[in-house]
Amino acid sequence: MSDIIDVKAVDSEKAQSLKTVGWVSYVLHLIVAVGAVLPGAQASPVLLIIALIIDLVKKGDAEGTWQASHFSWRIRTVIWAAVLYLVTLPLWLLLVAPGWVAWCLISIWFLYRIVKGMVRMNASQAMPD
Known part of the structure; x- marks a missing residue:
């Protein structure tokens, strides 16, 4: 009888x-997001890269669960933020004020998405597509 596996327990x-992996990733994202919004509190982009790698590696394990949407949500958030930062980079080179405004808006959007994901994960809810 010791060979019987309790499927519910597994x-x-x-x-x-x-969920633990998700929380670790969200906290790393949150540290970076808060650092991007608060002047002088810049966190290392290495934390964001670590969180992205975690999400990419563990996403397959979440397939078929409500948590899969959180992995996709975080990955999309990082990719879109990176694209938006790169697209607005020339504003910094040409006109500092518009570049600063654009990056502030992107950073606030990034923080919003991370907090929204954390709230929904805490409630064990999937993220919208």
Whole structure:
């Protein structure tokens, strides 16, 4: 009888493991997002890269669960923020004030998405597509 696997226990352990990974990733994203919004509190982009790698590696483990949407949400958020920062980079080179405004808006958007994801993860809710 010791060979019988309790499927519910395995699913519960997997769900808890994915939630833990999700929280680690969200906290890393949050540190970077807060650093981007608060002057003088710039966090290392290395934290964001670590969080992105975690999400890319563990996303497959979440397939078929409500948590898969959170992995996709974080990955899309980072990719869109990077694209937006790169697209607005010339504003910094040509006109500092518009560049600063654009980057502030992108940073606030990034922070909003991370907080929204954290709130929904805490409620065990999937993210919208």
